[in-house]
Amino acid sequence: MKWEDLQSSENIEDRRGGGPMTGGGPRMGAGGIGLGTMVILGLIGWALGVNPAILIGGAQMINNMRQEREAALPRQEAPRQSAPTDQLGRFVAKVVGSNEQVWSQVLPEQKGVRFQPPRLVLFNGYTQSRCGTAQSAMGPFYCPLDQRIYLDTSFFRDMQRRFGGGGDFAYAYVISHEMGHHIQNLLGILPKIQRAQQLASSRSEANALSVRAELMADCLAGVWANNANKLKPILEEGDIEQAVASAQAIGDDRQQRATRGYVVPDSFTHGSAAQRTQWLLKGLRTGSIDACNTFAR
Structure with a gap:
């Protein structure tokens, strides 16, 4: 993936390695x-x-x-507002910047909705969000309450070591998937999903709604890649294969088979390997938000 010449985002909050948040000056007396x-x-x-x-x-x-x-109390890291200078931090800022550029154009054009960028929080181990404590074991996630994406970049190492995925475009897919949840929020879809889950008659029904939301975010990640590549060619040979391999590796069926030895479809929350691949590729092929309607019957 050609990412070095992409525009960097300024909406990065770097909490990695910061000291505790303390106030006031030196104590006296x-x-x-x-x-x-x-x-x-x-x-x-x-x-x-x-x-x-x-x-x-x-x-x-x-x-x-x-x-x-x-x-x-748990010690909180002091956020650094300046752009990350390490290579991985710079990569994340570039991918977020590309998403901002694409969605600032595509969201108004296709849906008549103004794009408002979220902030992406880089952290190590754990940090606080308005949705609760963000921990590295949870993987990347989007919090609609504070409109922030939380990312411990150790997840990228896990993709290589545990999931058999990896590569720049695969990592960009993960970031763009979380941006997809932000797009769902701006479109008013995410609040509707959450309300429907609260009214669901069973856990399996609530899980099915979660799967549709996650597959839509996969598709929206593909929409980003399609339109980003039109603005500035970023895709290289093997990139799509990397993303597909990652989508398959983090499918619920693959994860359950690896940990339990068997698969329980009613407990899926993100979708099977085949489903995640299908919707990612659909977004990549079409570049259309409407093509990502996983809730259509």
Whole structure:
């Protein structure tokens, strides 16, 4: 995949390797009580006829308890707003930038909807989202509540080692799949799916809705690739085969057979290897959002 000359996105939030999010300046005074606070407590004690040492000691005890509680909480990384400079970070920024360029044109043209870019959060291990804790074991995901895509790039290593996939275009497919969920959100489809799942009469019915949503996102990833290649040729020999191999490797049937030894179709949430390949290729061939209607009967 020719990605080096693509335009980089500025909507990247890099939380990899950041320190804890802390506020304020250096502490002054015992127990973390600021000098100004000590003076105020001294004046209050003098006015009330109370020994200031008692007030200061109580404030220090409360402050120490607060610090202990905060220390027990998971530490959050401070986001870096500047563009990533490492090769993998640059690659992600380029793929997101290409998606932004394509969808800014295609979404208004095909559906009359203005494209509003999401932010992509790079993280290591875990981080917080409005949809809950994002963990590397979950894989990449889109949170509609904060309109962010969360990506631990170790997933790309897993694609190579565990799933037998990999390659630049395969990684771009994964990122663009999550962008596809954002497109569903902008089109109002995602909220409808979520409401329908809440009203579903069974787990298998809710799972079937999830499968349709995921297959549509696969197709929309193909729509991105089709239109991106028209704007600036990015596809090279073997790229489509890489993406197909990855789509097949992360199919529910392949995953279940590898972990359980058998397949339970009613428990599928993303679709079979054949389904994921079918819809990815459909988006690649047509470049049309309407061709991705997995909910049509």
